Amino acid sequence: MASRVVKGGPRLTEYLNASKAAEPIWGDVQKHVLDRAAQPSGRAQDVMHPSEMVKPDWCHLAAWYRLKLEAEPPDRKRTTFVRENIFQEGHQTHDKWQSWLVQMGRLAGDWHCLYCDAFFWLDTTPGCCHECGAPPSCLKYAEVPLNSTALRIGGKADGYDPEECALIEIKTLGLGSLRFERPDFLARYEVETDHGKVHDINRLWRDFRRPLPSAIRQTQLYMYLATHFEDLPCDRCVFFYDFKSTQETKCFTVQYDERFSEPLIEAAAAIVDCVAADTPPHCNLNGRAGCASCIEFKETT
Numbered sequence: 155m156a157s158r159v160v161k162g163g164p165r166l167t168e169y170l171n172a173s174k175a176a177e178p179i180w181g182d183v184q185k186h187v188l189d190r191a192a193q194p195s196g197r198a199q200d201v202m203h204p205s206e207m208v209k210p211d212w213c214h215l216a217a218w219y220r221l222k223l224e225a226e227p228p229d230r231k232r233t234t235f236v237r238e239n240i241f242q243e244g245h246q247t248h249d250k251w252q253s254w255l256v257q258m259g260r261l262a263g264d265w266h267c268l269y270c271d272a273f274f275w276l277d278t279t280p281g282c283c284h285e286c287g288a289p290p291s292c293l294k295y296a297e298v299p300l301n302s303t304a305l306r307i308g309g310k311a312d313g314y315d316p317e318e319c320a321l322i323e324i325k326t327l328g329l330g331s332l333r334f335e336r337p338d339f340l341a342r343y344e345v346e347t348d349h350g351k352v353h354d355i356n357r358l359w360r361d362f363r364r365p366l367p368s369a370i371r372q373t374q375l376y377m378y379l380a381t382h383f384e385d386l387p388c389d390r391c392v393f394f395y396d397f398k399s400t401q402e403t404k405c406f407t408v409q410y411d412e413r414f415s416e417p418l419i420e421a422a423a424a425i426v427d428c429v430a431a432d433t434p435p436h437c438n439l440n441g442r443a444g445c446a447s448c449i450e451f452k453e454t455t
Contacts, residue, residue, distance in 0.1 A: 184235045191233045199224045201301070201308035202425070204379070207418050208371035214425055215437040215444065219451035221306060221429050244326055247396050248312055251324045252295050255313060262316045264296035277316045298386075300379040305422045306429075311376045314386065320407075321380065321391040323373050327362065328398040329353060335366045355399045365393045365406050374414035381410070 197203075202217050219225075255261040262277040269292040272285035282289055298311040298321065313322030332340040343358040344351045364370075373391040380386040393406040421438075428435045439445040444452070 187235055187238050188233070191238050194226065197226070198308055199226055201306050202422055204300075204307065204309040204372050204375040207307070207422070208368055208375060211439060211445070211447070213437055213439050213445050213447040214421060214435045216447035216451055217425050218428055218434050219448065221425070222432075223451075225451075225454075240328075240330075243398075247326050248324050251322075251394055252297075252313060255315075255322070256295055260315050260317065261295060261322075262314045263298040266294045266296040268292050268294060298380075300376050300384055300386075302379055302383040302422075304426075305419065306426050307375075307379065307422055309376065309379070311373075311380075311391075314380075314388075315392070318392070319387045319389055321373060321376055321388055323365075323369065323376075323391055323393050324396075325365065325369060325393060326396045326398055327366075331366060332358075335368060355397075359397050359400065359402060359404075362395075362397075362404065363406075365395070365408065369393065370408055371414060373408060374411065375418055377410040378412050378415040378419065381412070 199220060202221070206212055206217075252261060256279050259278045261279070262275070264273050264275055265280055265283075266273050267283040267285060267288050269288040270283060270286040272283060273296060274280075274284045276284070280290065280293060283293060298314045299308070300311055301308045311321045312324045314320070315322060329340065339361075340353065340358070342361075343354045345354050365373075373393075377388050377391060380388040389410050391408045391410070393408065395404045395406065397403070425435060436442060437444045437448050439447075
């Protein structure tokens with residue numbers, strides 16, 4: 155019998171390292187988090203997500219495979235405990251800001267009843283479930299669905315303030331985010347010390363004056379969907395940024411400009427046409443040779 159080959163990767167390495175942890179409960183927590191990350195996410199796989207579409211490495215061919223197969227990207231399982239920890243911190247930051255806005259009655263969107271599993275839209279904080287009458291303790295804010303059935307695009311904004319006709323996005327900022335998206339900005343604040351290079355986080359935070367580029371692109375696409383497909387009045391997006399290093403917060407406003415989204419909308423329409431014709435598009439990143447994203451799909455089909 156041929157031996158079974160287990161493909162390695164960051165997740166497998168972390169899982170094996172967790173098994174060797176000196177304190178068993180510490181290793182068990184890491185393995186638990188990695189096991190959960192390996193399960194299906196429950197995220198819709200029959201639509202293109204704005205958070206992926208706005209990335210510079212968004213591959214049209216990989217998007218075509220996902221729509222055809224309704225499958226999660228193969229690289230989703232290649233995660234680490236640190237990455238999952240970062241995601242969880244982001245979720246908790248969302249919960250904090252949304253909870254405050256709910257208490258103020260300033261958050262419109264979908265609400266999910268945990269008792270009867272119903273979803274309903276309301277422009278303010280509900281006093282009970284509109285379907286079964288369950289009390290507010292059974293209700294969870296389910297954010298703002300933004301979809302285009304024709305273009306097979308689906309996503310959710312973090313919030314919507316009907317008084318201001320503004321979407322709300324909640325972000326955390328860490329050195330890792332800047333290292334990935336604005337390395338030139340981060341490099342300005344490197345300081346030599348006896349212990350090597352560190353960053354002057356106070357000056358860095360002082361000079362951080364606009365949302366990261368990917369966040370702007372994503373919210374522009376959200377506003378396009380809200381305006382053209384959801385009949386949701388929206389002329390700007392308000393960002394709340396929490397700085398991880400100091401827990402300080404900044405607020406920014408980005409005005410709606412649909413010119414940002416027009417190339418993405420055109421690309422989405424072309425991909426949907428290719429799905430209907432059962433004809434794969436070329437990889438827009440690396441031509442016929444393909445990029446890492448679409449090659450992985452090819453290898454798993």
